Amino acid sequence: MNIKRILLMVSKNLIFAPVWFPQMILYGREKDTHTVEERFALLRKITVHVNKAGKVNIKADGLENLPKEDGFIMFPNHQGLYDVLAFIESCSHPFTVVMKKEIQNIFFLKQVFGVMRARALDRDNVKQAMKVILAMADDVKKGINYIIFAEGTRSKNGNKVGDFKGGSFKAAIRAKCPIVPVAIVDSFKPLDENSTKPVTVQVHYMKPLYYEDYKDMKSMEIAHLVQKMIQDKINENI
Numbered sequence: 001m002n003i004k005r006i007l008l009m010v011s012k013n014l015i016f017a018p019v020w021f022p023q024m025i026l027y028g029r030e031k032d033t034h035t036v037e038e039r040f041a042l043l044r045k046i047t048v049h050v051n052k053a054g055k056v057n058i059k060a061d062g063l064e065n066l067p068k069e070d071g072f073i074m075f076p077n078h079q080g081l082y083d084v085l086a087f088i089e090s091c092s093h094p095f096t097v098v099m100k101k102e103i104q105n106i107f108f109l110k111q112v113f114g115v116m117r118a119r120a121l122d123r124d125n126v127k128q129a130m131k132v133i134l135a136m137a138d139d140v141k142k143g144i145n146y147i148i149f150a151e152g153t154r155s156k157n158g159n160k161v162g163d164f165k166g167g168s169f170k171a172a173i174r175a176k177c178p179i180v181p182v183a184i185v186d187s188f189k190p191l192d193e194n195s196t197k198p199v200t201v202q203v204h205y206m207k208p209l210y211y212e213d214y215k216d217m218k219s220m221e222i223a224h225l226v227q228k229m230i231q232d233k234i235n236e237n238i
Contacts, residue, residue, distance in 0.1 A: 002191045005054050012053035020046050021111070028114025036144075039115050040094035047088040055198040056082075056190045060090035062205035067178045070094075070143040072208065073171065076182035077161045077230050078149035082190050082201065084112070087147060087182075090203045095145040098136065100153070123152065129167075137174040146171070150223060159185055159234050164227040166219035173219060178208040181226045183233035204233050 013020075024046075026032060027039050034042075051058060066072070070093060076083065084097060101120040103109055119136060122128045136146060150168035155161060172179050185202035193199075206229060214222050 002194055002196075004194065004196050005056075005190055008196055009050050009054040013049055016046075016049065024111040024115055028111055036094045039117075040088075043088050043112065043115055047085050051085060051089055054190060055196060056085075057198065057200045058086050058089045058203065059200050060203040060205065062207075063090075063092050065205050065207045066091075066093055066180060067208055070145050071140050071175070072178040072180055073140060073146045073148055073175075074180040074182050074205075075148055075150050075164075075168070075226050075230075076184050076203075077227075077234070078151045078154045079158075079184055079187040080154050080191055081109070082187045083149070083184055084147075086184060086187055086201045086203050091205075093145050095147055096139075097147045098132065098149075133167075133171045133174070136171040140171065140175040140177045150226070155188075158188060159238050161227055161231045161234065164223035166223045169219045169222045169226075173214075173222075176211040176215075178210050179214065179222070179226065180208045181206040181229045181233075183230045183237070185234055185237050202237055204237065206230075206233060 023042055027034050027042055032039075074087075074091075074095065076087075087095070096116045097113070097118045098121050099113060099118050101122045104113060104118075104120040119132050121132050140146060148168050148171070150164040151162040152165050152168070153162070169179070183202075183204040183206065185204070186199065187201045189199045190201065209222070209226070217225070
C-alpha cells in the first residue's frame with residue numbers, strides 16, 4: 001500500500017473533511033431522501049478532489065458506448081481499491097457495486113459504499129450470494145446500474161486479467177440486461193507503487209453485449225468472451 005500517496009490525498013483535503021464526512025454519513029443513511037443523482041454527484045465531487053490531490057489522472061474513453069437507458073451491468077477487470085474511484089470520476093451514469101463482505105466495514109470505504117447503496121457478497125455462503133444475485137437482478141430491472149468485478153478478487157499481475165467467474169454473470173442473464181465490458185489499465189499503480197509521481201489510470205468503456213447477443217450462451221462462455229475482450233483492449237493500450 002502506497003502510504004505516501006494516501007497521505008498526500010488526505011493532507012490536501014483535510015480542510016474539506018468537516019463538510020464531506022458528515023454529508024457522506026447523511027447521504028448513506030438507509031432512510032435518506034437524496035436522489036441517486038445527488039448521491040452520485042457528492043461522491044464524484046469528493047473523488048475528483050482526491051484524485052487531483054494524489055496526482056492521479058483518470059483518462060476515459062468509449063463513454064458513448066454506454067446504453068442510453070439505465071439498467072445495465074458493467075464488468076471490468078479488477079486491479080485494486082482504486083478501480084472504484086476511477087469509475088466514480090469517469091462514468092457518466094450513476095451506479096452501485098457488489099463488494100466482497102471483507103471490505104464493507106473499512107473506514108471511508110464503508111461511507112462510500114453506504115452512499116452508493118452497495119451490496120455485500122459473502123463468497124463462502126452460497127445461499128446469501130444467491131440472494132444478492134436475485135436482488136441485484138431486480139434492481140437492474142428497475143433501472144439501477146451495477147459494477148461487478150467478475151474475477152472475484154483483484155489481479156496481482158498488473159495489467160494481466162485474472163479468470164472471470166461464470167457465476168458473476170447470472171444477475172445479468174436473469175435481468176436480460178446489457179453487459180458492458182470495461183478495460184482498466186494501470187489502476188494498480190496509484191496505491192501499489194511506492195511513489196507520488198503523477199500517474200494516469202485508463203478506463204475504456206467498450207461496446208455492450210445485449211441480451212440478444214448472449215441469450216444462447218452459457219455463463220462461462222460469456223465470462224470467457226468478456227475476459228478476452230478486456231484483455232485485448234488492455235494489450236492495445238499498454
